[in-house]
Amino acid sequence: MNKKSTQSTMLFPYVLWLALFVFAPLLLLIYQSLLNIDGQFTIENIVTYFTSATYITMTIQSFIFAGFITAVTLLVSYPAAYVLTRTEHKELWRMLLILPTWINILLKAYAFIGILSQSGPVNEFLETIGIGHQQILFTNFSFILVATYIELPFMMMPIMNAINEIDPSLIKASHDLGANEWETLRNIIIPLSMNGVRSGIQAVFIPSLSLFMLTRLIGGNRVITLGTAIEQHFLVTQNWGMGSTIGIVLVVLMFIVMKLTNNTPTRKRGGR
Amino acid sequence: MTETIVTFEKVRKEYDESTVLKEVSFQLEKGKFYTLLGPSGCGKTTILNLIAGFTEATVGNVLIDGKKVNEIPAHKRKVNTVFQDYALFPHMNVFDNVAFGLRMKKTPKAEIKTKVEEALGMVRLKEFANRSIVGMSGGQKQRVAIARALVNEPEVLLLDEPLSALDLKLRTDMQYELSELQKRLGITFLFVTHDQEEALAMSDEIFVMQDGAIVQKGTPNDIYDEPLNRYVAEFIGESNIVEGHMVSDYRVAFAGYEFDCIDGGIPSSETIDVIIRPEDLEITSADKGKFVAKVDTQLFRGVHYEIILYDQEGNEWMVHSTKKAKEGSTVGIDFDGASIHVMRKNESEADFYKRLDTYTEILEG
Numbered sequence: 001m002n003k004k005s006t007q008s009t010m011l012f013p014y015v016l017w018l019a020l021f022v023f024a025p026l027l028l029l030i031y032q033s034l035l036n037i038d039g040q041f042t043i044e045n046i047v048t049y050f051t052s053a054t055y056i057t058m059t060i061q062s063f064i065f066a067g068f069i070t071a072v073t074l075l076v077s078y079p080a081a082y083v084l085t086r087t088e089h090k091e092l093w094r095m096l097l098i099l100p101t102w103i104n105i106l107l108k109a110y111a112f113i114g115i116l117s118q119s120g121p122v123n124e125f126l127e128t129i130g131i132g133h134q135q136i137l138f139t140n141f142s143f144i145l146v147a148t149y150i151e152l153p154f155m156m157m158p159i160m161n162a163i164n165e166i167d168p169s170l171i172k173a174s175h176d177l178g179a180n181e182w183e184t185l186r187n188i189i190i191p192l193s194m195n196g197v198r199s200g201i202q203a204v205f206i207p208s209l210s211l212f213m214l215t216r217l218i219g220g221n222r223v224i225t226l227g228t229a230i231e232q233h234f235l236v237t238q239n240w241g242m243g244s245t246i247g248i249v250l251v252v253l254m255f256i257v258m259k260l261t262n263n264t265p266t267r268k269r270g271g272r
Numbered sequence: 273m274t275e276t277i278v279t280f281e282k283v284r285k286e287y288d289e290s291t292v293l294k295e296v297s298f299q300l301e302k303g304k305f306y307t308l309l310g311p312s313g314c315g316k317t318t319i320l321n322l323i324a325g326f327t328e329a330t331v332g333n334v335l336i337d338g339k340k341v342n343e344i345p346a347h348k349r350k351v352n353t354v355f356q357d358y359a360l361f362p363h364m365n366v367f368d369n370v371a372f373g374l375r376m377k378k379t380p381k382a383e384i385k386t387k388v389e390e391a392l393g394m395v396r397l398k399e400f401a402n403r404s405i406v407g408m409s410g411g412q413k414q415r416v417a418i419a420r421a422l423v424n425e426p427e428v429l430l431l432d433e434p435l436s437a438l439d440l441k442l443r444t445d446m447q448y449e450l451s452e453l454q455k456r457l458g459i460t461f462l463f464v465t466h467d468q469e470e471a472l473a474m475s476d477e478i479f480v481m482q483d484g485a486i487v488q489k490g491t492p493n494d495i496y497d498e499p500l501n502r503y504v505a506e507f508i509g510e511s512n513i514v515e516g517h518m519v520s521d522y523r524v525a526f527a528g529y530e531f532d533c534i535d536g537g538i539p540s541s542e543t544i545d546v547i548i549r550p551e552d553l554e555i556t557s558a559d560k561g562k563f564v565a566k567v568d569t570q571l572f573r574g575v576h577y578e579i580i581l582y583d584q585e586g587n588e589w590m591v592h593s594t595k596k597a598k599e600g601s602t603v604g605i606d607f608d609g610a611s612i613h614v615m616r617k618n619e620s621e622a623d624f625y626k627r628l629d630t631y632t633e634i635l636e637g
């Protein structure tokens with residue numbers, strides 16, 4: 001067998017996968033979005049989407065929530081990743097970080113319901129220190145807290161990898177030239193780990209746009225994201241056309257975010 | 273008048289159980305070009321790291337400018353390093369790389385510009401200020417790294433095998449440039465290499481290292497002409513080293529004969545190593561030489577022939593000669609008594625130089 005045919009044989013499963021689970025659903029989605037609730041061809045759905053205040057608000061809200069979750073995970077992850085890469089047992093920390101991602105998201109969500117509920121340990125603690133019972137579950141706060149917890153490893157891993165990949169002699173050189181820890185972090189480590197930050201943002205922001213389990217279980221359906229809307233249209237209102245339209249909007253948004261985070265202007269600067 | 277700039281006082285360095293440097297002591301004087309020469313793993317980089325402040329001595333003191341710096345972090349030392357792999361910041365252009373040190377010192381902008389341009393001029397890269405580091409050749413990167421270090425006007429410049437990644441031609445060019453730069457600026461250079469030719473060509477003084485210790489310090493001439501022992505002699509260049517014994521002062525026996533020499537102060541009949549450089553040996557007819565040997569092979573090396581011969585006792589001899597020899601023929605080998613260098617086994621550097629001093633004085637006096 002020559003090289004070319006070996007290659008195409010090996011590629012076949014992947015191509016089949018792409019066709020069945022990526023392109024076919026995408027085409028179906030586009031087809032569905034062009035059907036109204038009575039099964040007639042129309043562009044009514046897309047028009048509705050862009051003229052309805054409800055959908056526009058929901059889109060913006062999704063963006064704000066996803067942005068907020070991303071920002072919080074980034075703020076927590078970067079310093080933590082920086083510190084962890086300098087500790088002695090990097091591999092252990094990395095393992096501890098990966099472990100929770102193996103646990104099903106639903107299980108984690110239910111665990112949080114227990115922790116944050118009226119009779120949960122958090123409220124018991126607040127009671128003990130004299131603050132008293134608080135409604136924590138089913139608030140924006142709890143939604144962002146749990147979403148951040150779940151997304152954290154996906155932000156931290158690429159950042160840790162990026163920091164790890166920085167040639168240690170660059171850090172040495174920076175100190176050699178008179179930069180202290182802080183100046184080295186700002187001038188060398190952060191700029192050189194931006195790739196990891198970008199990957200982290202992609203890995204967190206895009207899925208956060210369509211979180212829907214958490215919105216229900218933790219956010220108590222007060223938070224409606226694009227993901228929730230799609231679920232509702234498919235399973236509750238049975239308006240598949242509208243659901244597909246929102247799906248397509250989501251796919252387009254994802255591509256836009258990916259483009260923005262991939263092609264940030266490269267680092268050629270002139271002498272200042 | 274010389275001024276000491278770096279001092280090592282019995283410095284030991286250990287990494288969990290393994291001793292990397294054993295009681296190293298030396299002084300570097302202002303404005304000189306020093307070279308640490310030794311095989312890979314002998315502790316050269318460790319010495320640089322101790323001076324730069326990237327690592328701390330387990331025992332002993334490191335002094336810069338007379339002040340103990342053991343606890344002073346790297347970014348506060350007036351020492352700069354040129355790293356083996358250049359370690360240029362890939363996200364900055366040439367100008368920003370060179371300006372980095374000055375910016376950290378909060379130097380005024382206008383001054384930064386002047387100094388960076390001057391430093392780039394020194395390494396002939398003036399036109400490259402706005403170029404990206406990515407895509408520069410090894411030689412260009414090396415020059416940027418040198419400019420980036422020198423622009424800070426350090427008291428000592430540490431260079432860790434800076435030329436080892438360059439090809440031969442470029443390496444020779446850079447050797448000249450570095451030498452000249454050092455003389456012009458008067459900054460103390462501590463240069464690390466495992467290449468003896470490089471060390472001999474550039475240094476005012478060479479420290480030959482072996483297994484975490486400095487075995488011999490001296491000028492290139494000292495070390496080439498009077499190596500302390502077999503290790504130094506073999507490391508510093510091609511030479512003929514054979515075993516022999518002392519007959520009396522100024523009389524040595526090897527290759528089955530006795531010869532006059534200029535070494536003394538060694539108990540008679542002590543077993544010693546004798547070294548004669550290949551360029552000090554001459555091939556003559558069998559009846560004229562000091563001993564006879566049989567030509568085994570020869571290689572044409574451009575400037576000279578490298579001829580390998582064996583004497584009666586089976587010792588191998590290498591001769592550098594401008595004249596061709598005939599393979600398989602028996603010839604005489606001639607040399608001057610002064611080119612015999614006798615090395616005692618296990619002699620310390622201090623004893624060696626002491627003995628050398630007294631006996632060359634007698635000879636000259």
Ligand SMILES: Nc1ncnc2c1ncn2[C@@H]1O[C@H](COP(=O)(O)OP(=O)(O)O)[C@@H](O)[C@H]1O
Nearest residue numbers: 287288292310311312313314315316317318319
């Ligand atoms: N951080 C370290 N931990 C343990 N051993 C080290 C460390 N750095 C260097 N060594 C050891 O110290 C010895 C000397 O290293 P080095 O100074 O880099 O040698 P050279 O520069 O002469 O090649 C080597 O055997 C090396 O393995």
Ligand SMILES: [Mg+2]
Nearest residue numbers: 313316317432
């Ligand atoms: Mg080294």
